[in-house]
Amino acid sequence: MIKKIVSMALVLSCSSYVFGAEYIVKLKSISPADEKAFLDQNGGVLELVSREGQVYKWSTPKSGLNMKWLGGKKPGPSPVVKIEPNRKLKIFLSPSLEENRARLADALEHEEEPKAAANPPYPDNPEIKKPSKQASGSDPLFSKQWGMSAVDAAGAWKKTPGGKEIVVAVTDTGVDYNHQDLIANMWRNPKEVPGDGIDNDNNGYVDDIVGWDFATNDNKPYDLTLSLMDIVLQGGNPGHGTHVAGCIGAAVNNKLGIVGLAPNVKLMALRFITESGQGGTAEAISAIDYAANNGANVINASWGGESDGEQEEDGLLKEAIERAGKKGVLFLAAAGNGRANSQGGASGFDIDNDPKPVYPAAYPLENVFTVAAIDAENNLAAFSNWGQKSVKLAAPGVKILSTVPGDKYQDTIINLGQIVVTWDGTSMATPHVAGAAAALWSTDPKMSSQSVAKQLMELSTETESVADKVVSRGRLDLHGLK
């Protein structure tokens, strides 16, 4: 376990003591001397977040932060390089859920009991099953996946090994790793022996078989969902990570459900967002480091936060993505669902990412590839953020059919007759591109991430609705693949 408590203040946190605030802090070095210097000056508790990045999470009973650090005027002997709040990052939930929150809550209150209870949450952290031999035969729901035909996935699979030898890390709310259409394609840590309580591969994580849960610090990154009412009232998780995973890599020709864009890929499940739909930047950094250190080629990030000042533009999340880039990882980021805001939604993001950036989507890093959403008619989705400089292309992101926990499939989250909430979002568009990247990459696993990104751009089809909205002037398409 990478999280090392380096202060006796742990004793306090185990009693009734409640800490005031969480920050992430980069020290000059990972050393007992710098840790001690920091704790002597500031108190609280330090937990290691990133060894490579020299980053800790600092929990402190102090409610205010020493502004001298934020202003860059560090006191002389301080071991601090950078410090920032442990900001919340959110999944980009379906905008129609945000827009209809009040109406939905009202309608659900008057629902008959059985219908409202039709979407129960599943128990957390089921045992990780081994994949068993699957049937062979066509996937019955494939014809309903409009996004797959729009990008000519079936044509592409004749020319690529479909993501074979490529690992995509799903940094999200977790994944139902036992889902019948995902289980065969879950990444299995090759050097870890399941259930022996030993960190066999010495990567800092004990019994990490399919990934890690950075939100609750365990080896079962299960996609814990909320009840329908809680999803409506609190904006929690309806199975976001599992839906994302299915778009990327649901199994092909197993006579079950759907197909992902890279149906032979390996899916690494890295949970850092809880069932509430939010996670901390510190946990995101740990997840990104894990992906980069354990063989992921692609990271899917269907989440983000809006800027709250200069700090974020040069912050520790950006450094983590840059580190992953140096290890050859391509980082797929959702542009954000900002237009919901102008219609009364709660996302709080703007439409155009260029003047009002959403992070990590807007980081100007070579390995960040940002995605907007289009619908089945090639229109830019009504909610989708865009950016002529910062968003690379558009991909299918409206009414997307994919896997959800409990061996289920959904293109619709809630259907109450007069109010229908479909699976929409740049959250859904992004995994289409992550899957396409994996499919392309598997034609030559030695290819660089830059060359995968370049091919995605070159293959895209010019599309009127996004011609002046995204860098490629078009949408994802694998039709031209040779």
Ligand SMILES: [Ca+2]
């Ligand atoms: Ca391990």
Ligand SMILES: [Ca+2]
């Ligand atoms: Ca868990």
Ligand SMILES: [Ca+2]
């Ligand atoms: Ca299938």
